[in-house]
Amino acid sequence: MGYVINRLLQGLTVIAVMAVLVFVGVYAIGNPVDMLISPEADQAEIDATIARMGLDKPLWLQFLVFLKGAAHGDLGTSFIYNEPAVRLILERFPATLELALAAILIAVLIGIPLGVIAGLKPEQPTGRGIMAVSILGFSLPTFWVGMMLIMIFAVWLGWLPSTGRGDTVSFLGIQVSFLTVSGLRHLILPAVNLALFKTSLVIRLSRAGTREVIGQDYIKFARAKGLPESRVILVHLLKNMMIPVVTVLGLEFGSVVAFAVVTETVFSWPGIGKLLISSIVHLDRPVIVAYLMLTVMLFVTINFAVDLIYAALDPRIRRKESA
Amino acid sequence: MTETKVSGAAPTLVVEGLKTHFFTEAGVVKSVDGVDLCVDRGEILGLVGESGSGKSVTGFSLLGLIDPPGRIVAGSVRLNGEELTTASEKRLRDLRGNRIAMIFQDPMMTLNPVLKIETQMVETLLAHARMSRADARAKARDALGRVGIPSPEERLDAYPHQFSGGMRQRVAIAIALLHSPDLIIADEPTTALDVTIQAQILAEVQTLCRETGTALIWITHDLAIISGLADRVAVMYAGRIVETGSIAEVVSGPRHPYTHGLIGSVPSRNQRGHRLTQIPGMTPSFLALPPGCAFAPRCPRASAACTAMPELAGEGHAVRCFHPMNQPQGVPA
Numbered sequence: 189m190g191y192v193i194n195r196l197l198q199g200l201t202v203i204a205v206m207a208v209l210v211f212v213g214v215y216a217i218g219n220p221v222d223m224l225i226s227p228e229a230d231q232a233e234i235d236a237t238i239a240r241m242g243l244d245k246p247l248w249l250q251f252l253v254f255l256k257g258a259a260h261g262d263l264g265t266s267f268i269y270n271e272p273a274v275r276l277i278l279e280r281f282p283a284t285l286e287l288a289l290a291a292i293l294i295a296v297l298i299g300i301p302l303g304v305i306a307g308l309k310p311e312q313p314t315g316r317g318i319m320a321v322s323i324l325g326f327s328l329p330t331f332w333v334g335m336m337l338i339m340i341f342a343v344w345l346g347w348l349p350s351t352g353r354g355d356t357v358s359f360l361g362i363q364v365s366f367l368t369v370s371g372l373r374h375l376i377l378p379a380v381n382l383a384l385f386k387t388s389l390v391i392r393l394s395r396a397g398t399r400e401v402i403g404q405d406y407i408k409f410a411r412a413k414g415l416p417e418s419r420v421i422l423v424h425l426l427k428n429m430m431i432p433v434v435t436v437l438g439l440e441f442g443s444v445v446a447f448a449v450v451t452e453t454v455f456s457w458p459g460i461g462k463l464l465i466s467s468i469v470h471l472d473r474p475v476i477v478a479y480l481m482l483t484v485m486l487f488v489t490i491n492f493a494v495d496l497i498y499a500a501l502d503p504r505i506r507r508k509e510s511a
Numbered sequence: 512m513t514e515t516k517v518s519g520a521a522p523t524l525v526v527e528g529l530k531t532h533f534f535t536e537a538g539v540v541k542s543v544d545g546v547d548l549c550v551d552r553g554e555i556l557g558l559v560g561e562s563g564s565g566k567s568v569t570g571f572s573l574l575g576l577i578d579p580p581g582r583i584v585a586g587s588v589r590l591n592g593e594e595l596t597t598a599s600e601k602r603l604r605d606l607r608g609n610r611i612a613m614i615f616q617d618p619m620m621t622l623n624p625v626l627k628i629e630t631q632m633v634e635t636l637l638a639h640a641r642m643s644r645a646d647a648r649a650k651a652r653d654a655l656g657r658v659g660i661p662s663p664e665e666r667l668d669a670y671p672h673q674f675s676g677g678m679r680q681r682v683a684i685a686i687a688l689l690h691s692p693d694l695i696i697a698d699e700p701t702t703a704l705d706v707t708i709q710a711q712i713l714a715e716v717q718t719l720c721r722e723t724g725t726a727l728i729w730i731t732h733d734l735a736i737i738s739g740l741a742d743r744v745a746v747m748y749a750g751r752i753v754e755t756g757s758i759a760e761v762v763s764g765p766r767h768p769y770t771h772g773l774i775g776s777v778p779s780r781n782q783r784g785h786r787l788t789q790i791p792g793m794t795p796s797f798l799a800l801p802p803g804c805a806f807a808p809r810c811p812r813a814s815a816a817c818t819a820m821p822e823l824a825g826e827g828h829a830v831r832c833f834h835p836m837n838q839p840q841g842v843p844a
Contacts, residue, residue: 405620411576412615413635413686414608423634427625502625503670 195495199488206484207258211251214477241267254477263481264474268467273478277460282362283353284452284459288444290366290379292437295386300433302387303394304421310399318391325388334381334454341377349374351456378455382448386440393436397429404428431501438494442487521592523693523726524550524573529586531565531572540797542568542581544750547823550694550726555717557737557758558730559773560747561794566730567616569747570696573728574611575603591693609639612687616699618680622671628655628682629667635689654685659715677708684716691723698730713740734773738762746770749795749805756828764837766830768810804832812836 221238229237238244242253257264263273306318342350354374356363365371401407402425410424411417449461456462460479467475531543542565550556560566572583575595588595590610595603607613615621622631632651633644642650648667655663658681671679680700687695697716701709717740720727731737737744738758745755746767754767765771772790792809795801801808807817812834823831 405615405617406623408571408576409613409615409621409683410623412574412607412613413638414604414606415634415638416604419634419638424623424626428623431625504624504672 191499192496195492199492202488203481203484207255207481208251210477210480210484211254212247214473214480215247215250219471258481263478266467266472266475268470268472268475273474274482276463276475277478277482280458280460280463282364283457284445284448284461286364286366287375287378287382287448287451287457287459288441290375291382291386291444291448292441294379294383295390296437298383299387299390300394303391304398304426304429306391307395307398307402308421310395315395319395322388322391325384325391328384330381330385330450331454333384334378334451337377337381338454348377350377353458378451378457381455382444382451386437386444389440390433390437393433394429397432398425401425401428427501431498434497434501435494438490438497439487442483442490445483445486522549522551523554523591524548524728525587525589526569526573527587527589529569529572529588530584531568531577531581532584533581535580538798540581541750541800542797543572545586546747546750546752548728548745548752550728552693552726553721553724554743555720555727555729555741557734557741557744558728558747559732559734559737559744561732563794563797564747565750566747567698570613570698570728570730573694573696574607574613575600576607605639608635608686608692609690610692611694611696612690612692614680614683614687614695614697614700617703618676618683618700619703621683622679624671626670627667628669628671628674632667632682632686632689635686639690650689651685654689655682657688657719658682658685659711660685677704677712680704680708680712681715684712684719688719688723688725692725694726694728695720696728696730699732700729701736702731702733709736734762746773749800750797751805751831752823753806753831754829755823756825760828764828766825766828766835766837767806767832768812768834768836769806771836 221234221241221243235244242250245253254264261274265271266273266276269276302318302322306315306322309315338350341348349370352374353365354370354372355368356365356371357367358364359367365375407420407424410420415424445460448457448459449465451457452459452461453465463475464479466472467479526546526548529543529546529548530541533540533542544565546565546569548556548558548569558566558569568577568581571577573588573595575583575598577583583596586596590606595606598606622628629648629651632654633647636642636647636650637644652663652667655666660666660678660681666674671682674682680703684700695716700716701712704712713736716727719725729737729741734744741758743756744758744761745752746761746769747753748769754761754765754770761770762774765774769790772788775788776790790809795805795808801818803818803820804810804813807813810817812832814834816833821831821833823829
């Protein structure tokens with residue numbers, strides 16, 4: 189229990205510090221009023237708008253107002269849409285979450301087996317080939333790969349659609365694409381595009397983990413016990429190798445959600461990444477702040493979950509923390 | 512290659528001319544270079560040598576567990592008359608943990624840290640026998656009890672890190688004994704343990720082997736451990752057996768200068784107040800072995816003849832040396 193409380197307190201501290209940094213940082217740049225008000229407006233109108241948006245108050249007071257709202261789950265109202273920023277983001281969040289989960293799933297399903305194979309046969313053509321491909325995955329820019337995917341699979345071959353989410357259905361109260369044929373077809377290209385970098389990362393992590401674990405005595409002992417090779421690999425090796433992979437994947441999941449911006453832009457995927465880009469262009473401060481705060485909370489939550497999964501995978505951690 | 516002689520007195524294990532070489536970028540490392548061994552049912556053979564003499568590689572070769580770039584290049588290993596060097600991987604897997612078991616040096620590293628003791632024992636049982644999980648668990652529990660682990664039922668659900676080093680080695684021994692193997696290869700299993708625990712484990716392993724008729728190869732660098740445990744001893748140097756015989760013969764009248772040096776460097780009560788003798792020089796690199804006898808550069812008795820390789824000569828107590836010590840009467844030099 190002490191372990192859980194300790195991690196929770198750490199998370200809350202991070203959120204508090206980030207709130208200050210994000211608020212001050214975003215409010216130090218630009219003047220949104222210039223972009224919102226029509227050029228013909230007179231000074232009285234300008235002042236009225238500034239007062240309505242609360243921009244006439246000193247920074248510290250604005251921050252207190254922000255904090256007061258944040259405590260009630262209100263991170264401000266969008267200047268552009270005139271809607272609560274949190275609602276704007278949450279409306280688009282399922283699309284991004286779905287894309288990110290699909291990408292992580294692809295990265296795990298492809299990356300771990302390939303990484304293990306590369307780790308088991310480091311000197312053979314298979315192993316070397318897998319590593320060469322993973323370098324490509326690391327080096328090619330996401331937007332370029334995205335455009336190539338559209339060109340090949342959407343334009344030339346015409347197999348898959350290239351923009352939007354397709355048909356969505358309600359699943360547990362949120363709109364999802366993956367349960368309809370059209371939605372699934374729309375999901376494939378952006379998910380593959382987003383997964384490319386993560387897959388390469390998982391391949392490298394799995395390979396390094398495999399190489400380390402395979403040399404351990406307990407693997408040799410497992411073989412000396414006469415276990416089938418499949419059990420040595422799938423149980424003895426995989427369970428030990430997964431510990432670092434889970435940690436990194438957890439952290440990477442946060443970054444996939446937060447930085448799906450490029451892929452969402454290329455494939456016109458209606459997620460929070462696209463919202464962020466347009467909010468930055470229009471200096472829609474409340475949306476930017478809300479986005480960053482939600483991202484921080486997402487990372488903190490994921491870190492927390494990773495710690496718990498980690499403890500579940502490795503009995504030594506459970507023991508140490510509870511002792 | 513089939514063994515024709517199948518009699519009741521056939522030894523459990525016969526190794527002839529075993530060569531295991533490692534093909535590294537720096538050259539061919541001949542870790543095991545022509546080793547002959549023979550172990551009878553219920554017999555305990557001590558395999559003694561310094562670090563890097565090839566004794567552990569010999570042990571792994573018997574199980575067919577040599578990882579690339581190493582491989583067995585020549586020789587034969589016969590378990591109960593069955594040739595193992597040419598056996599299929601599947602056949603070897605059936606034998607490992609079942610007819611031949613191995614105990615490793617470092618008990619902290621042998622058990623998988625993320626799997627329960629029960630899992631690690633039950634999987635060994637199920638790999639070689641058809642039985643229900645409940646039966647397997649019961650068998651595992653009994654095996655833990657037999658090696659002296661208190662409250663085995665609860666300990667089955669523990670993880671390796673909840674055991675001390677000595678207890679972990681007992682678990683490893685219990686796993687090795689699960690299928691009452693014909694042969695156990697123990698690779699310095701007590702080196703990493705406290706002296707008191709060492710003595711307990713030695714005594715227990717000895718008893719268990721005697722009871723079940725299991726043959727045991729005890730690999731060690733410590734002649735003192737072997738002298739209270741083994742029936743026979745084989746001394747290894749640079750990939751070859753240099754002397755072999757009954758433990759009493761070898762310890763009381765070592766014939767190879769290397770064995771003599773090993774015994775001279777063990778502290779004993781008779782030599783109180785004297786300096787321990789030590790063998791000059793170091794174990795040679797396998798990549799730069801001298802021609803002929805590998806021990807010659809460190810040997811006080813070496814002569815020009817030693818640039819040729821001596822044969823392992825003698826019935827019973829055999830030695831690989833042109834100038835052996837402690838000549839038995841009536842045998843010309």
